[in-house]
Amino acid sequence: MTEPTGRRERKKAQTRQALADAALELFLERGYDQVGVKDVADAADVSVTTLFKHFTGKEALVFDQDDDLEAALVAAVRDRPPGQSIPQALRDHLLMSQSQLAVHAADPRFADFARMVQETPALRDYAQRMWTRYESALTRAIAEAVGAPEDDVSCAALARFALESRSLILGHAEPRRAADEVFALLEHGWAASHPGN
Numbered sequence: 736m737t738e739p740t741g742r743r744e745r746k747k748a749q750t751r752q753a754l755a756d757a758a759l760e761l762f763l764e765r766g767y768d769q770v771g772v773k774d775v776a777d778a779a780d781v782s783v784t785t786l787f788k789h790f791t792g793k794e795a796l797v798f799d800q801d802d803d804l805e806a807a808l809v810a811a812v813r814d815r816p817p818g819q820s821i822p823q824a825l826r827d828h829l830l831m832s833q834s835q836l837a838v839h840a841a842d843p844r845f846a847d848f849a850r851m852v853q854e855t856p857a858l859r860d861y862a863q864r865m866w867t868r869y870e871s872a873l874t875r876a877i878a879e880a881v882g883a884p885e886d887d888v889s890c891a892a893l894a895r896f897a898l899e900s901r902s903l904i905l906g907h908a909e910p911r912r913a914a915d916e917v918f919a920l921l922e923h924g925w926a927a928s929h930p931g932n
Contacts, residue, residue: 755799
């Protein structure tokens with residue numbers, strides 16, 4: 736007898752979460768470079784084969800919500816309310832994700848996690864590749880929304896600038912004001928924001 740799809744999906748999600756949790760605990764305890772995928776699989780009580788059914792590699796264990804983040808970005812464009820511009824939708828999405836980040840930042844392990852990512856070249860490189868993939872997916876979503884070709888440079892520019900603005904906004908003393916200013920610039924352009932300059 737086959738398991739119901741809902742139950743099977745829940746079990747898969749539980750296994751994936753157990754692997755991500757075990758990986759984070761081991762990486763923070765021992766250091767990323769000192770932990771192998773077999774260590775993570777053993778800690779989660781699964782086989783290495785099972786680990787690779789859920790994650791493409793060791794770096795992916797650190798960024799276990801990668802696919803969800805990409806899907807949410809694309810949905811911000813595709814599912815925006817009628818009348819809301821794409822820059823407004825992206826602004827709202829980034830501010831919402833900033834408030835979710837604040838919740839994660841309250842976790843005492845967050846600072847250690849952030850430091851591990853910054854101090855580990857393989858993780859920094861993976862994060863950059865992940866960000867580039869987001870840019871490609873977001874560019875396609877924007878192009879589709881405005882009826883432009885997939886390789887439209889203005890859609891690619893909006894995607895890149897919106898994604899890059901995240902660190903600028905998060906690093907600002909007043910993130911909401913920074914987001915308003917950045918996305919007003921993206922919405923209306925430099926000339927409208929700074930006439931005569």
